[in-house]
Each structure stands twice: as structure tokens, then as C-alpha cells.
Amino acid sequence: MNEEIKFLLDATKESMDGAITHLEKAFMKIRAGKASPAMLSSVMVDYYGSPTPLSQVANVNTPDGRTISVQPWEKNMLQEIEKAIMNANLGFNPMNNGDFVIINVPPLTEERRRELAKQAKAEAEDAKVSIRTARQDANKEIRDLDASEDLQKNAEVDIQELTDKYTKKIDAFLVVKEAEIMKI
Known part of the structure; x- marks a missing residue:
């Protein structure tokens, strides 16, 4: 050839x-019923003035099929992470408990x-x-x-x-x- x-x-x-x-x-x-860290892969956090992927400023876990927990490596990033998740317009309502940002994924x-x-x-x-x-x-x-x-x-x-x-x-x-x- x-x-x-x-x-x-x-x-x-x-x-x-x-x-x-x-x-x-x-x-x-595209979420399919159960919580997954990939759901937050598009979230960009304002990290000291530069947009940074969420996975680079926090640990994202799914303790169960309906919950995503985000634990920042720096405590002062909690509000920024919460704001970034809201701004990403994914339909999630993050809650901040002082240590983690917790997201309850509603059933479809x-x-x-x-x-x-x-x-x-x-x-x-x-x-x-x-x-x-x-x-x-x-x-x-x-x-x-x-x-x-x-x-x-x-x-x-x-x-x-x-x-x-x-x-x-x-x-x-x-x-x-x-x-x-x-x-x-």
C-alpha cells in the first residue's frame, strides 16, 4: 500500500x-442515578485568582450512592468551592459543614x-x-x-x-x- x-x-x-x-x-x-466524582469534573474553582479544576484543590468522594463530599486541602477554600459548584449550574445545592462541602444528589x-x-x-x-x-x-x-x-x-x-x-x-x-x- x-x-x-x-x-x-x-x-x-x-x-x-x-x-x-x-x-x-x-x-x-451525564449522571445516571447515582453520585459520582465525575459529575463535578467540569467545576472550576477560583484558586488565588486563577481558575483551577476542583480535583486540584480538594478531595472529591462519594461516601454513598446519593452523596458527594468535597474536602478542600485548605479550609479557606470552602466558600470558593461552594460558589464554584453553584456557578457550574449542575443543578446541585452544596452544603458547607465547616470541614466539607456536601452535595445530596436527588433521585432522578x-x-x-x-x-x-x-x-x-x-x-x-x-x-x-x-x-x-x-x-x-x-x-x-x-x-x-x-x-x-x-x-x-x-x-x-x-x-x-x-x-x-x-x-x-x-x-x-x-x-x-x-x-x-x-x-x-
Whole structure:
């Protein structure tokens, strides 16, 4: 196989892997009934003037399936952490007991479960769009290469196979996430 085509296939595969990785991160932020430290992964705390991820200024734990506890490494950060969680607009109401910030995760209603399932579908569709875009870019680059028509056709078939493989992966992730969200 032509060296340029092999490089192009590798780059396309890497781009598609990136779409899958992004989807996995997006799915981690969609809560599915029980408390998880990943729910607070997007929270940025004002740490002496610079925005810092919550995980770098505090220890985030889940003592049980309905509670998240945040223990700051510096006591004076309690109010900042509480404010950052409120500003992140995650729908949580943090409580400060002087040592920890405690968040009670309310159980999901049926309506909220459906909304989260829709959100998961939208994230999966975005990932599929990224994969199709990678396929289009690769096919365009193949047509621009100075290779024989047979090599170009074979490379396009390989790229389509990659696209199908990654689309199936996304569908499988979505089925698992929807089941997780809808499980009471």
C-alpha cells in the first residue's frame, strides 16, 4: 500500500478515536442515578485568582450512592468551592459543614431520565458527525493524492470500513448509557 495512503488511514483512525474519547468524557458528565466524582469534573474553582479544576484543590468522594463530599486541602477554600459548584449550574445545592462541602444528589424523575437519554443521544450524534467529517476529509485527501485509481478506491473502502466500525462503537456506547440512565 502506498505510504501516503497508510499515513492518511492512520490519521483518520486517530481522528475517529478522538471522537470516541470525547463521547466517553461527555457521557461521564451525564449522571445516571447515582453520585459520582465525575459529575463535578467540569467545576472550576477560583484558586488565588486563577481558575483551577476542583480535583486540584480538594478531595472529591462519594461516601454513598446519593452523596458527594468535597474536602478542600485548605479550609479557606470552602466558600470558593461552594460558589464554584453553584456557578457550574449542575443543578446541585452544596452544603458547607465547616470541614466539607456536601452535595445530596436527588433521585432522578422519569421526565429527567428521558431528558438525559435525549442528551446522550445528542452527544452520540455529535460523535457520529465527527466521524463522518473525518471520513469526508480523508476521502477528499485521497482524491488529491497522486495514486492509481485502484489504490484510491481501495483506500476509500478501507475508510468506509473504519467509519462503520466506529459508528457501531458509538451505537454500543449509547445503548449502554441509555440503559444506565433509565435503570431505577
